[in-house]
């Protein structure tokens with residue numbers, strides 16, 4: 001039965017049938033339409049949608065298979081969520097090697113987008129910590145892939161956008177921690193040059209770094225923001241891990257977007273001025289540090305019925321500062337601005353996937369209420385800058401880049417194509433192959 | 435340490451419930467008909483903190499095999515604090531209308547087998563003088579509706595049986611908990627369009643554990659099905675006949 005489905009950006013709309021997978025030993029279901037694995041729908045655009053086809057839901061495929069508490073190797077089914085994994089491993093002194101800004105992603109989704117976190121400069125992408133994975137194809141074949149076994153399938157599946165087959169299980173190398181606490185420092189900076197200086201000095205000494213920038217500010221304040229750097233804290237016996245606070249929820253979709261130029265400017269200014277001192281140090285639980293947005297369930301509803309678009313790009317290190325200034329100017333002059341603008345420098349560790357997005361340079365993530373053609377035009381303008389610099393745009397957050405741009409950003413697409421399962425497809429892939 | 439028996443352990447709701455008990459360090463005995471999946475689930479529960487997990491294979495319609503499997507469970511667990519009966523199917527109502535055989539087979543899976551298992555479990559619980567028998571029935575058992583009255587009738591049989599058993603076992607200090615979930619997003623309901631009334635298995639599982647902890651009698655999960663079913667139960671037949679449900 002066909003059901004309306006949406007990704008996290010609530011744009012675009014797609015209709016597809018849903019088939020739940022709950023047994024990793026079974027083959028793939030026979031269907032007339034094309035199929036696409038679906039993790040937890042935390043991609044923003046259409047890479048987790050398959051309009052007119054079938055989605056293989058993996059939420060019941062979420063069992064732990066093995067946890068070696070001595071070596072920190074976790075083997076689990078692909079639908080297991082990072083949130084569940086954290087609940088299991090943190091009390092045993094382990095942490096995820098890499099995590100995105102929400103813990104509600106599945107292992108399969110994290111591999112298929114080769115996700116990155118605030119420690120990219122140290123740890124690279126999630127795919128680098130995948131020891132092996134099992135790939136199930138529609139011809140019934142199963143391959144246990146790793147850097148040494150079927151390495152070409154491994155490279156195609158990491159960052160493979162769910163197109164190479166169903167990942168049934170994966171084995172991940174976790175990272176040791178001494179406590180669930182984080183030592184954090186938040187620095188205020190006045191402009192983009194300030195960001196790059198802080199980033200330069202912090203990336204050497206801190207495991208996690210990221211900045212928020214005020215994208216509504218203009219003129220001299222352009223690019224002002226707050227830079228956070230953090231490390232896992234040593235054990236502190238006097239502090240007991242507290243149960244996370246009760247969650248808030250956006251209970252319904254408001255008739256219009258609550259994010260508009262006025263609320264946006266106000267929010268950004270308030271957020272920037274929230275911190276009066278140039279530096280604030282704290283010890284916090286890892287949850288608010290890594291997953292500030294997870295505290296408000298269904299926050300994506302605030303953009304109203306038309307949804308919103310994320311835009312995340314990376315620009316090469318040499319052109320970084322100049323490019324980010326130009327992007328910020330374009331956004332500023334479009335008047336819309338972005339509610340959340342996140343800026344970080346990726347390190348030089350290579351990503352293992354053929355289509356992995358992360359590469360050395362500065363990455364900027366923005367979100368925009370969907371104002372139809374106005375938004376599309378703005379994002380195309382941003383693409384011009386990114387493409388000219390030799391950068392790329394993140395498919396996990398994209399609902400609109402042109403096929404031309406995609407192929408420019410990901411020149412490996414052609415060699416990747418031969419690994420696509422003939423019965424697999426996605427709205428995203430059809431769009432960028434047009 | 436809590437000792438938990440789960441029949442129909444490969445059900446999504448049962449598995450989610452087992453995880454809650456595993457997190458408490460329970461000893462668990464799993465019963466279902468698919469051994470491969472049982473092995474996977476058992477391993478998962480161990481990793482999640484269960485002190486010990488054993489399992490046995492059983493097709494609940496194979497009644498002669500019940501006694502042996504239950505005996506094994508009593509032995510392995512050394513007593514039962516919570517027994518959860520969770521297996522079930524969602525019959526194709528129109529198939530049940532055109533085939534007596536199908537109708538009776540579905541009634542056996544969803545009704546008779548559960549009554550048989552409860553009957554076999556009761557004496558041990560009574561003798562033990564404590565513990566909880568939790569049975570997953572359904573809101574569908576509250577009133578027969580044309581869209582699935584075979585299933586509804588089997589669940590009604592289970593609910594009514596449980597109510598009598600509850601009276602009987604109360605004297606012995608044993609609680610009989612009837613669980614009535616509404617719509618739950620599980621493999622059983624894979625072909626349904628999901629809307630606002632749908633619950634996730636882990637939310638229902640938490641409700642089951644809470645009800646078992648308290649020794650509640652009848653619980654609707656989520657709670658809002660209580661008022662909904664109250665209304666549905668009280669629609670007079672002359673109107674009910676004319677509506678589509």
Ligand SMILES: Cc1cc2nc3c(=O)[nH]c(=O)nc-3n(C[C@H](O)[C@H](O)[C@H](O)COP(=O)(O)OP(=O)(O)OC[C@H]3O[C@@H](n4cnc5c(N)ncnc54)[C@H](O)[C@@H]3O)c2cc1C
Pocket residue numbers: 008036037038039040041042043044047048058078079099100101102104105106107108109110111112113114115116117118160161162163165166167168293396397
């Ligand atoms: C608040 C928020 C913050 C975020 N922050 C970051 C960030 O910091 N860094 C970052 O990299 N990303 C970030 N993201 C994006 C998110 O991490 C990715 O989109 C992630 O892939 C989503 O995982 P999912 O399980 O929801 O997968 P889905 O969105 O459901 O699917 C993503 C892709 O994975 C494929 N897939 C899923 N399961 C399988 C499987 N078993 N086998 C094969 N393919 C599969 C799908 O086909 C699809 O192509 C963020 C998203 C949100 C909402």
Ligand SMILES: NC(=O)c1ccc[n+]([C@@H]2O[C@H](COP(=O)([O-])OP(=O)(O)OC[C@H]3O[C@@H](n4cnc5c(N)ncnc54)[C@H](OP(=O)(O)O)[C@@H]3O)[C@@H](O)[C@H]2O)c1
Pocket residue numbers: 442443444445446447448466467468492493494495519520521522523543570571572573614615616617618619620621622623
């Ligand atoms: N989902 C809902 O909306 C809903 C609503 C109200 C009540 N319920 C009840 O909740 C309980 C759990 O169902 P669920 O939603 O979790 O669905 P489910 O995941 O499909 O579980 C049903 C389970 O019953 C097992 N089973 C069926 N026939 C069996 C047999 N002859 N012998 C042994 N095991 C058998 C199945 O085993 P296999 O996997 O081997 O087939 C499966 O594990 C059921 O009693 C159901 O009636 C569900």
